[in-house]
Amino acid sequence: MGMSPDELSAGLARVCARAGLGALLLEPQRLTGGAVMESWRFVADDSAYVLRRAPSLAFMEGRPYGHSTEAALIEAARLAGVTAPEVVAVLEPADGLGSGFIMRALPGTADPKVILGCDDPKDLLRQAARDLARIHRLRPAVVPDGVPVMDTRAGIADLKAQFIEAGGDRPIIALGLKWLEDNCPPPVEPVLNHGDYRMGNLLVEGSTLTGVLDWEIAHFGDRHEDLAFGCMAVWRFARYDRPALGLGSLEDYIAAYEAESGAQVDPARFRFWTIYRTVWWALGCLKMAAQWRSGADRMLERVVISRRTSEQELDLLLLLEEDAPEAERAREVTKPFRTRARTLPPQGDATIAELVTAVSEWLGSVKHRMEGHDRFQLAVARNALGIVAREMDIEYSGVDPRDMSEYFLSGDDTLETKGVLAKLRFDALELIEVDSPKYPALAVAQKKWLGEN
Structure with missing residues (x-):
């Protein structure tokens, strides 16, 4: 502990x-x-x-x-x-x-809710683009030894190994892995990537950037990786409508970055890295439950974050379905009815028993204390109990999802396969309505797939 x-x-x-x-x-x-x-x-x-x-x-x-x-x-x-x-x-x-x-300590807050409500988000977006360009100008001669150079194909292989280790039973992630293998771009001259450049790791006072935090996964690689990561749906928080860091438009962000860096942004590489890092974070969420199980960190957040994998699966499917035939994208999707199409629960997720145990351990550790970080933990605990309450109504039935995952990894099934996209949409909605029903992208998907407002 x-x-x-x-x-x-x-x-x-x-x-x-x-x-x-x-x-x-x-x-x-x-x-x-x-x-x-x-x-x-x-x-x-x-x-x-x-x-x-x-x-x-x-x-x-x-x-x-x-x-x-x-x-x-x-x-x-x-x-x-x-x-x-x-x-x-x-x-x-x-x-x-x-x-x-x-x-x-630096002035300001890293709280996305506060930052995204600032008075001048457009100027803050320009500041963020400026600092990212400055990071990308750092050369190996001024960086300490030990910062790795990323090999993209090796990175994809590592993600695939993580997927298998976590149970190999998430078909949308399997589809994403196959897409990455088939669409990996050729190498480019590597630049220093922050690796986690997004809302939540930027410190802001008013509308002024005061700090860039959390450098633990910095590495040399494709500049598009850093650019794309901060624009993922999950890091926009409540501002899904502002694709660039939750602050503004992609056009403004890219224009500011290009002006500061002198480099041109390639839309195809940007999309590749958006998909890559969505798969990466989906597996990162799953890994949280494994860390809790191992005892390396018994913090309550670990098991709850593991259930955010379904958020990334939804985002990933919204990205990947752009490649599906029009007939498949137009196919009707049945509204989820809270019966998962599975014979077994996902192996990588934290189980109901683990969620309840984690909440129990935390409540026992704080008892009469409830301030500072414990207030945050209380919100996390309430999320965990909400997941428990919603999942208790589910019955597991249908085919083993590992079979579909294997079909995607082998290329036997694709988004061109009749009915596959509709099934994946159904499964994604069903999972996230249990795990994260307030996730902003859910309303977007429901409107797009079900016609709901």
């Missing part, structure tokens, strides 16, 4: 003394959000700082580089004019805090 408040404060006091930051004045407060790493805000000698740390050392296993490299990368970006935080200390084993680093 997590570190106690006393252990955390004692460790921070040791770091502050070692790094010359002064005496720890206020106990650290857990910041909300953060699907992977923990963030804690604290004050030392009247200056505010943020500790970024892994929930456990086991959580860092298998990562391409550690926090010392990430910290050096952030400093390199900041010195190159990127709106990045100042790193003041990297954790050492003697600190007793595990793996992480400390940054000087």
Whole structure:
């Protein structure tokens, strides 16, 4: 389980003394959000700082580089004019805090609800395009050793391996994997990618960008990957109607990026990376449940995020169906009636028992405390219980979805196969109405596929 408040404060006091930051004045407060790493805000000698740390050392296993490299990368970006935080200390084993680093706190919020309601979203979008272009100008000579260069085909193969490991029973993801294999573009000169450049990782005060956060998956690769990722439907949050980071139009975003970078954006590459990262995040969501099961991180968010896989499946199908024949796109879709076409529940998802267990463990850990990060956890717990209530009404029946997944992976079935698209649409709607009925893309899909307003 997590570190106690006393252990955390004692460790921070040791770091502050070692790094010359002064005496720890206020106990650290857990910041909300953060699907992977923990963030804690604290004050030392009247200056505010943020500790970024892994929930456990086991959580860092298998990562391409550690926090010392990430910290050096952030400093390199900041010195190159990127709106990045100042790193003041990297954790050492003697600190007793595990793996992480400390940054000087910046003004503003990372809350998408607040940011997307700002007074001048168009100007903020231009600032975001400016900083992304600056990141892409960073060259290997100024970046710390250990930042990997992405091989796209190897990346697709890794996603496929993750899919099989998670059960191989999500047909829409299988269809996406096959599409990626068939449409992989030729290599280009790699640039530094932030890797997670999206709403939620941008710090904003008013309508001004004040920080680019969360650099843990930065790598060298195709610039279109960074551009496309932030424009995925999931990162627009409530502003599905504003495709570029939830702030504005793709045309404005791309024009601002091209003007700052001097590079031209290729629409075909942009679409490829939108589909790639949608598959990537779908599998990333599934992986959260596995991390919870392993004990690497028993935070409640893990099992709930795993159920957001259905959001990505819906988004993925909306992207892929553009390639389907007109006759298949026009085929009638039956409105879901909450009986999943499966003989077995998905293997990769958190189960009902695991969801309930996670909620129970969290309630036992907070008891009389309910402030700071616990308020966020309360909202997550309510989401988990909502999933439980909705899924209890479902009966599993029909064919094993692994069969359909195998047909897609082999190419035996495609979106040209009669009736396949209609079935996938039905299944996608049925899943998401249980897992995430308020997801903005659901209303878009219902209107498009069912004619509902």
